[in-house]
Amino acid sequence: MLDGRGLIRRRAGARLWLSGLWLTVFVLAAVLAPLISPQDPLAQDLMLERLPPAWVAGSEPGYWLGTDSLGRDVLSRIIYGAQVALAVALVAGLATCLIGSALGLVAGFYRGWADRIISRIVDIWMAFPPVLFAILLIAVLGTGLTSVILAIVIIDWTRFCRVVRAETLNQSKMDYVHSAKVAGFTRLRTLLSEILPNVLPVIVALLTLEMGIAVIVEAILSFVNLSISTDQPTWGGMIAEGRTSIHQAWWVLVFPLIALFFTVLSFAQFGEGLRERFDPVLR
Amino acid sequence: MTLLRLILERLLTTLITLFGVAVIVFVVIRVVPGNPIAMMLPPGATDADIDRLKALYGLDKSIAQQFLIWFGNVLHGDFGTSITTRQPVLSLVLDRLPATLELSVMALVIAVVIGVTLAILGTRLRGHRAEAGIDVANGIGLSVPDFLWGLALILLFGVIWPVFQISGRVSPRLELPFTSQFYLFESILRLRFDLTADLLSHMFMPALALALPLAAIISQLLKQSLKETVNLDYSVLARTKGYSETRVILSEALPNSILPTLTLVGVQFTFLIGGTIIVERLFSYEGLGNMAIDAVVNRDLPLIQGIVILFAILFTFVNLTVDMTYAVLNPKLRHA
Secondary structure, eight states: OTTHHHHHHHHHHHHHHHHHHHHHHHHHHHHTHHHHOSSOTTOOOGGGTTOOOTTSTTOOTTOTTOBOTTOOBHHHHHHHHHHHHHHHHHHHHHHHHHHHHHHHHHHHHHOHHHHHHHHHHHHHHHTSOHHHHHHHHHHHHOSSHHHHHHHHHHHHHHHHHHHHHHHHHHHHTSHHHHHHHHTTOOHHHIIIIIIHHHHHHHHHHHHHHHHHHHHHHHHHHHHTTOSSOTTSOOHHHHHHHHHHTTTTOHHHHHHHHHHHHHHHHHHHHHHHHHHHHHOTTTO | OOHHHHHHHHHHHHHHHHHHHHHHHHHHHHTOSSOHHHHHSOTTOOHHHHHHHHHHTTTTSOHHHHHHHHHHHHHTTOOOBOTTTOSBHHHHHHHHHHHHHHHHHHHHHHHHHHHHHHHHHHHHTTTSHHHHHHHHHHHHHHHSOHHHHHHHHIIIIIIISOOSOOSSSSOTTSOOOOSSSOHHHHHHHTTOHHHHHHHHHHHHHHHHHHHHHHHHHHHHHHHHHHHHHTTSHHHHHHHHTTOOHHHIIIIIIHHHHHHHHHHHHHHHHHHHHHHHHHHHHHTTOOSHHHHHHHHHHTTOHHHHHHHHHHHHHHHHHHHHHHHHHHHHHOHHHHTO
């Protein structure tokens, strides 16, 4: 405890490196899927059904992580599944971040009726269980990648809005905001050039967190068979199938679960690591 | 601001929130593509049949009128009839509520026990390697959601070392003497501990999956707060009196660190209840959440409405209770 700051910095460093490494692998897998998959992820072969992973007796060469009940290669499906996860993480994460942060900045800086309306809507949103809300929206919007992304944005903008609003309120009380006013800055310029840069570290940390949450929500929707069509492999879909054949073929559940686990953990830890590195108090 | 005024204001915002929830639910359900009437009719129905059914469900009126009629019914506890089972939504939903409540409360208890224990251990061992271990465990607990914990537990205690049941609420072969839906509670009251054991064996894994993220939050916040209070004057005084370190933590620091943790636990409890939806599905546990997903899959709109509104009432009620408890317990607000 003598060197508290050093301890925190070292731990934050390990966090950033480990989670960054996994996220790089994840992004590369998604982008290079057609080049690196050993098999066609959709090819069914009933002669090859439920093959165990390469290191277990009874496996076939070329099917490193085994096959599912339709003879499809688990490793290739995990690699292709990364594409959906990455698309949802990026698009839903960024859209949620933009909308929620903008509303949070407005509510926290301008206060008044805008704040009252936005905060009341946030309260109403918080009264819905998110998973139920997501499932309900998919039932209304229909399945498909666009619906999944839209549902995540509609539900989760409040996460950014609440945090950014609170942070903006804090920053607005600071001396530099008063100085900007004295210097004759317009309200909008004060908000964008003075307050926003100070709120940005919080937004970035939340963004990586949100990307992990988006991946989970997509997996949950695939798990209950409400995400995208069955032509595109998804981790949630694989997990749902693995859950039903858990006693016959554990590998169908275990490997996509590990992929999902590390991806979600890495997004959260990467955000936390960034926050610790850039937080002026800790620095 | 006086306590009374605070409470009245809080009640008012709660009512506004609930009204907002009703509006949103109504709007979302009404924009569903695919006419709900068409799904209720047998093939070969005539236009006259369709009109008659529309009039029966009030769908021939304007949207505003439809909302008022629907909202009036909801206020009277009339949520309509389920399309799939043809039973009143309210009784279906209330029948499943106890299962979900028992699961949520069990999860809350587990979360508090694990969280408080880890926080006290972490404070007692502060500066040691073990504290870093607890911090890492908290970090993982915070980042991984209940859905993934559920799957991991199924693998661990359902397959690798199969000691717990992985699906259902109670073993189907058992004769159940229960008159209420609070199975666990009633089994204890009737001293039927064989049934209690069976229920717990089904409930343990879903409850633990729900509890782990909350346990991590409790542990992190309480530890932080304990580490501040163990250095305050009264703790130092207790130490000079010869109290052991563990006793200083338990009898001096803990009572002064409870309040902020309590507020957080309340807020997080609603997230835990929200988590029951997917976790119940994962474990085929027959509660509200499982019913909700079935209702969406079957496009049973009246049932979905009923479940969403019930969850919203539950959420706002928990939040209200937390705020009130905080207002009453917090001396700053009480004597303002």
